[in-house]
Amino acid sequence: MRRLALMCAALLATTLVVTPPVAADPAADDPVGPLQAYEATGPHAAALGSSYGPRRQVSDTGYVQDFVNGRLYATERGVFAVHGAAWAAYSRNGAHGALGFPTSELQPDGAGRGTGIQEFEGGLVVVSGDAAWAIAEPVLSEFRRLGGFEELGLPREDEVRSGRFWTQRFERGRVSASVRAGQDSLLLRRDRRNFVKSRIAPGESDYFFDYGRPGDAMLVGDWNGDGTDTLAVRRGNEFHLRNSLTSGPADVVIRYGRPNDVILVGDWNGDGTDTLAVRRGRTYHIRNSLTSGPADAVVHYGRPNDVILVGDWNGDGTDTLTVRRGRTYHVKNNLANGAADNVVPYGQATDVVLVGDWDGDGVDTLTVRRGNQYHVKNSMKAGAADRVAVFGRPGDRALVGNWDGKNHAYREKANLEPPAEIKPANGASMSPLSPAWANNSVNATVFRRNSVVSHEADGVVHQFTAYYDENGALVLARRSGGGRWEYERSMHTGNPTDAHNSISIAVDGSGYLHVSWGHHNSPLSYARSVAPLSLELGPKESMVGRGETLVTYPEFYRLPDGGLFFLYRFGRSGAGDLVLNRYDPPHRTLDAGP
Structure with a gap:
């Protein structure tokens, strides 16, 4: 996790209310709308069963409606149904939050294997009889490179995570892929409820869970090096670390620093695990393990009253410090005293700023938050935002992390053949x-x-x-x-x-x-x-x-x-x-x- 942990109190609310973006509603010019029309005429209408609940927005141009046997999606890629065994596998593997939106209907594989395949932005689902399995990126690219179904056969389990490597078993072998470069997004916290969004986009969250108490200070980090960020509750100098985005007791409890210390989180030595640093004025006491004890390094940088951001600004796998003074950012690419390596103006002096790797390129950059609008910049330079997304309520507390360990920009990357x-x-x-x-x-x-x-x-x-x-x-x-x-x-x-x-x-x-x-x-x-x-x-x-x-x-x-x-x-x-x-x-x- 490469970002500043904001230490404000959680705000009151109990349910997620989405503010629609400026983008046009696909049903605005049609009282029936694409989802309702598909329900009546689509080829899979009978398989979906009866509908329940209203149409809902889940991204800039994505809308869904739930049915007894699945879900209907309307996006810029078209209107597609996901139902039956395919829906079970798709939802089990994170649905559109992890695999992206459907880009086809379920159809025969064309090779006489008696299986069906449905394609999604970030993977596909294979249905064979009553069983169905998802093959997600980056395992999917490696699977195809190694010969696909002809060489490896059908999947026999969901992907299994081991550190930064994900492996999936097939009929005639297994495929492993590295997922080191992740992609950050938002988590909105209200009271003790946390609404998780795997990609920055308007619309409802992918899922939610409760953790901690309403007044707890929260930190975000990859505490066990598995490539996925989770939460930690801070109470004084005691830190309650949880290694999954679920409710339950802490997995690890440690003590570090003093109760009134300013705490920063980062991967200070590039080992893939986030740890803590205590800030006292312009002095930073860095600890490279999640244990009590003296600092492993002591660094001086900036001025005592500077605002400090944490990130991997050059993609070398190590987090360092950036001083913010108004709308100017003094970026340092190593943990040492001295002049900044880069000075960047961005946004306004009064802006709330978040740090994350928004496009999955391994480099952290800035996002300006104004109410419930997020102005995302994918490079550390001045200029207009690369995209603007509306999500949640203006009073939500926003935390940044790579919540599912995935890079959702895989479909935009070059062919690895x-x-x-x-x-x-x-x-x-x-x-x-x-x-x-x-x-x-x-x-x-x-x-x-x-x-x-x-x-x-x-x-x-x-x-x-x-x-x-x-x-x-x-x-x-x-x-x-x-x-x-x-x-x-x-x-x-x-x-x-x-x-x-x-x-x-x-x-x-x-x-x-x-x-x-x-x-x-x-x-x-x-x-x-x-x-x-x-x-x-x-x-x-x-x-x-x-x-x-x-x-x-x-x-x-x-x-x-x-x-x-x-x-x-x-x-x-x-x-x-x-x-x-x-x-x-x-x-x-x-x-x-x-």
Whole structure:
């Protein structure tokens, strides 16, 4: 979560009332309207059953009406029904708040599988008999890239979240995708009720829940590193953290600072988890874990009476500070004293300002709030808002977060299909992989050891490689006998913005893949595959349990007996030791060398 936690009291109200936007009502020129006309004449009218409740607005141009067996949507993409098993899967996976609006009716898949498919802005629903499953972005793009239904078959479960990686099981395999870059939106709080909106748009909330007491001060953060923001109640210097957007007791309770301290929330070290910082005047006491104890860093910036905003202003994965003085913003891209890196004028001096990543590009920007109007800017520069949305009531308390872990701009992103094989003029051949991080040399730095390795088993040569994708996920790839590459986005991530964080891989004599990544004077990151020739890595583990806190330049070397040497620098530049460990495949043990 990259934003300023506003510390105002919750305001009184009990139900959500939507103020319609200026945009035209699609039924304004037609007394019947598209929903009612569809109810009478649409091809799925009988399947929907009888209607109940009025037509409701849920976005700038989106309207819905509920029926006994589903829901009818009227948007700029058309009027479509979602009903029966498709409705069960769609609603189970967040409905339009997560999958977007329908863009087609439920129709046969055209391949003779006896299944039906309904497409949505951010995914699709597959119906087979009485069962139905949703395939949502970004898993859907990866599923299609790997061959879709022909290669993997039908889905057999909903996506499962593990940290920043979402995985879904299909008939003939599973697909994993990284969801590191999320997209922020609004939560409106009244008394102790919280109305959640997954995308900034007018209309009703996607859902609501109760948490805390009406007078509680609330903070927003990703407290467990799963890519989803949730709430924390602050009572003095006690913080009650909840890891889901549901009612119930806190998952974690910690104490930090003093009862009257100003508290800021941010990911100060880029590890994907939000923690607390105490502000006292122009001094910031930053804690990098959600535990009690002394600050991990103390930073001085600005003036004691400055208004401070928190955000990731340059997309490097780390939150820093911005000083606001009237309508001018002094942006700092590192946690250090000194002059601002960027000075931006925006809005009016009296505006309420919110911070968030509104378009899912990994960079936080500003939104001006005026009553129940939100003027969203997707770049840190002066100029008109990129969009204006009306939501809720002027007196609502607004909080910002990525509530579902998703990036709803996926459908606007470029096709991720790898290019066709390249044939260089010198007679060599190149086999392109899937898109990878290319903002620096981390995937191809000169000191990288073992970017591609081979292992022969049963007369077949298997090639392996590893690299960071565009979101910093550790991707593993394998091909056998020179055939097609297979991919696995692992559960692990690195910091590709620092080119020191290269990846080293090796295959031992038993066929197990060993990977070490993400080091620049940092704790050891090492994992090995769960089975011979497998691309699935187990969890991080230590090697010998000592000399593993300040690692840089990892290198694997395979030995004639199938064992491995692992070489790295322990310590900092100019004050480090060379460490050599040995791995014994028959006993699967690691020993430290002399």
